[in-house]
Amino acid sequence: MAIIVVTGTGTEVGKTIVTAAVASLARAQARSVAVVKPAQTGVGPDDAGDVAEVVRLAGEVTGVELGRYPEPLAPATAARRGGVEPVRVHRVAEVAEKLASEHDLVLVEGAGGLLVRLDDTGATLADAARLLGAPVLLVAPAGLGTLNATALTGEALRARELELLGVVIGSWPAAPGLAARCNLVDLPEAAGAPLLGAVAEGAGGLAAAEFRARAGGWLAPRLGGWWDAAAFTAANPA
Template sequence: MTVIVVSGTGTEIGKTVVTAALSAVATASGRSVAVLKPAQTGVGPGEPGDVEEVLRLSGAAKGAELARFPEPLAPGTAARRAGLAPVRPDAVAAAARELADTHDLVLVEGAGGLLVRFDEEGGTLADAARLLGAPVLVVTPAGLGTLNSTTLTAEALRARGIEQLGVVIGSWPESPDLAERCNLADLPEAAGAPLLGAVPAGAGGLPAAEFRAAAASWLAPALGGTWDATAFAAAAGA
C-alpha cells in the first residue's frame, strides 16, 4: 500500500499517536514515509501541530499540512469563521498522490471522524479516500460506546465502496474495565474488519527513542508490527 488514510470514530481518541506508530514502524523497516494532514484546527501560526508530533515521535521523512485554522472546530466551520479557503477532497487527493511519487508510504491523518465536513459542499475525508482509492484505518476508543461509533464508521465506508483495513484502539488503559475487555472481542464484529492493534494510554508522552522502539509491539503484522490480538486479549483477561 502506498497511501493509507487514518480516520477515527471521533476526536481526541489517538489518531495522531497511531499515525506516529505506523510511521515509526515503516521508517524502521527502511521505508520512506510522508505524513499529510489535510486540515489542522485549533493550532495557531508557528505552533506545532499533529504533523510535527508525528515526525518527532516517529522520525518520518517528511510532513505536510495543507491548511491551518485557529479555532478547534470542524475544518469546514473553522475555515468559514476564519475567512480562509477550505480544504477540498480533490486537493487532499492531489497532495497525497504527489507525496506518493517520492515516498514509499503516505499516511493521511484526518481531523475528527470520517464524515466531518471539510468545505461548504460537504466534502469529507471519505471523499478524499475514495478519490485516492486508498484504504482507511479506523482509530477508535477502548471503552463503552465505541461499538456504536465503530459500526457507523464501518457502514459509512462500505456504503462508499471504501476498503477498511481494520481497527486500532487509540488509547488502551493500564487497568481496563469490563467494557474495555469485552470490546476486544466485539470490535472486530462491529467493524466487520480485524482489530489490528492497541496503543497504550500515554504513549505519546514517551521519549521519541522509546516510542520508536515499542511501536511495533502495538501494531499487528498487517501493519508491520508484532502485536497479536489473541495473546493481547488473554493478557487483558478478556
C-alpha cells in the same frame, strides 16, 4: 499499500499517535514515509500541530499540512468563520498522490471522524479516500460507547465501497475495565474488520527513542509490528 487514510470514531481518540506508530515502523523497515494533514484545527499559527508530533515521534518523515485554523471546530466551519478558503478534497488527493510517487508510504490523517466536513460542499475524508482509492485505518477508543461509533463508521465506509483496513485502539489503559476488555472481542464484529493494534495509554508522552522501540508491540504485522490480537485478548479476559 502506498497510501493509507487514518480516521477516527471522533476527536481525541489517538489518531496522531497511531499515525506516528505506523510511520515509525515503516521507517524501521527503511521505507520512506510522508504524512499529510488536510486540515489542522485548534492551533495557532506558531503552534506545533499533529504533523509536527508525528515527525517528533517517528523521526525522518516528510510532513505536509494543507490548512490550519485556530478555532477547534470542524474544518469547514473553522474555515468559514476565519474567512479563508477551505481545503478541497481534490487538493488532498493531488498532494497525497504526488507524495506517493516519491515515498514508499503516505499516511493521510483526518480531523475528527470520517464524515466531518472539510469544505462548504460537504466533502469529507471519505471522499478523499475514494479519490485516492486508498484503504482506511480506523482509530477507536477502548471503553464504553466505542462500539456504536465504530459500527457507524464501518457502515459508512461499506456504503461508499471503501476498504476498512482494520481498527486500532488509540489508547489502551494500564488497568482496563470490563467494557474495554469486552471490546477486544466486540470491536472487530462492530467494524466488520480486524483489530490491528492497541497503543499503550500515554504513548505520546514517551521520548521518541522509546516510542519507536515500543511501536511494534502495539501494532499487528499488517501495519509492520508484531502485536497479536488473539494473544492480547487472551491476556485481557472479560
